């Protein structure tokens with residue numbers, strides 16, 4: 001079964017190296033690719049709660065805490081990811097507008113985001 005969620009449908013696609021330098025999405029040379037900027041613009045325009053969930057499938061131990069639907073520009077996202085990692089004392093990654101933190105940190109993440117005035121929705125079990 002394939003699950004197609006919410007604008008993330010292209011994430012799993014394997015890019016062909018054939019034709020090398022063109023972006024597979026906008027078909028511009030990589031140097032002139034506008035996808036990241038467009039993704040950022042779309043993300044920032046988003047309205048609705050930030051979702052804080054947990055993913056354990058295929059992960060070791062407590063899995064990862066996943067923060068999605070953050071309506072922030074790239075620079076702000078990076079700053080927030082850094083702060084969350086520090087607050088949780090944990091490693092993490094920022095990819096395609098999604099912050100992942102190693103381990104279960106939903107309580108801290110929700111608390112920090114609420115302090116910052118975000119509308120936060122805790123998802124999953």
Ligand SMILES: [Zn+2]
Nearest residue numbers: 023026033035
């Ligand atoms: Zn592109």
